[in-house]
Amino acid sequence: MKRPAGFVEIRQGTDTCWLREDGLSTLSGSVFEPSFWQSRQAVTGTATGRGTTWFVRDGERHLVLRHYRRGGLFGRLVKDLYAGIRPAHSRAMRELSLLEAMYRDGLPVPKPMAARMSRRGPLYRADLLIARIADASDLLAVLQRAPLSGNQWQQTGAMIRRFHLAGIDHTDLNIHNILLDQSGTSWLIDFDKCSKRAPGDWQQANLARLLRSLNKEKGLHPALHWNQQDWPALLNGYHSQS
Template sequence: MIFYHFNADLVPNSQLETVKSLLNCKNFVNSDRLLGSSKGRGITWFLNTQTELDVNVVLRHYYRGGLFGKLVKDQYFFNGLENTRAFQEFSLLAKLCEWNLPVPRPIALKVKKTCCWYQADIMLEKIEGAQDLSKFLQTNSLTDEQYQQIGKLIRQLHDHQVHHSDLNIHNILFVPTSGQFFLIDFDKCGTSTGDNWKSENLARLLRSFIKEQGRLNIQFNEQNWQWLLNGYHQQYHITNT
């Protein structure tokens, strides 16, 4: 059994079958749509859908990590469509978009159920001209104001009680032409109560900066982090709930 879910604001009825066909495709190496790809646990595809959807897209299959992932690569226990990783990530991104936070818009998802297990794929908006922060900082630096901007963005996320469980500089995108920052990869993320987790979330990001400072020699120092914290600790009033 296969379930599909679409963002009606981005996928017109006339393009439902086109999007389904893309979700069902396993390999785009020889496709005219291929704009690029990246490798992690699996391959993330960047596809040209400008004509059909007015945006290009990112297509990602869900894979397990860790030791268990070596045994069971991409199957998960099915406990209702709303509890699948794809549906939860799609729903969270839709909510973040409602709050006007800079994240990619969710476009579509596919969940394939076999007995009590499922496999899933998600399609997201491609942020044009963006680089992940670790790549950008290898050859460029950010201004104090830009670090403040990152801090403000994370504070907005936290003010909505959204816990990005993998907050690192690879999941922060920067568009040099516009100066905008975006947050990506909200798989296994969600809302959390209280405030105790927020300082550890920031500490995780700092560890990421320090790790890539040593591994990739990115342009980053303690003063940069203080400017980020300066932006974070400014107060915000949430108007969209």
């Protein structure tokens, strides 16, 4: 996988960075350091999950800075180290390249801005910087506030189908990775370990993964505005795209 057009490569010590030429005020690896944004009083918020996600402002642009961290039991031991020495094969550069291809194809994804691989011998750490989708909340937050209409579920299903028609296998399609903005547009985020593939069983596996996620969150949040009767509407929207 090679660096997409429109990105420059900068090497600083053991770090390799890919940076969008026309998208950042500073073409430097410093943009991956929370302290850089803190010193400019440009941190607009944070979110916690496996680690801390930073929301920052670069002039008029609002960005999201994410450090890659492992999940599960293995993640408790290794946390944020991955095996590999070639930047183009790192998780950050692979996700940036896939995002850029989808962004250019007009799919509803955040605009990728930069990626970094930090070598530690045969291992590395990784970071990704993307544009923030304005006025958007994940599907969990939306459903905690109010139910979606049948038309909104159909639009969500149609959005997923667009990705499948483009061959995008989102291996972690869940309630947290679907965003809705205030105009009602659906977006898809978090493409770590995702890829472009020929049609296959993975498409139904994506949908099954999403259904499990919806049912799981309903179990954790009984007041969530979701029930099994909403699923056919999503599938109707999905199958309306061809």
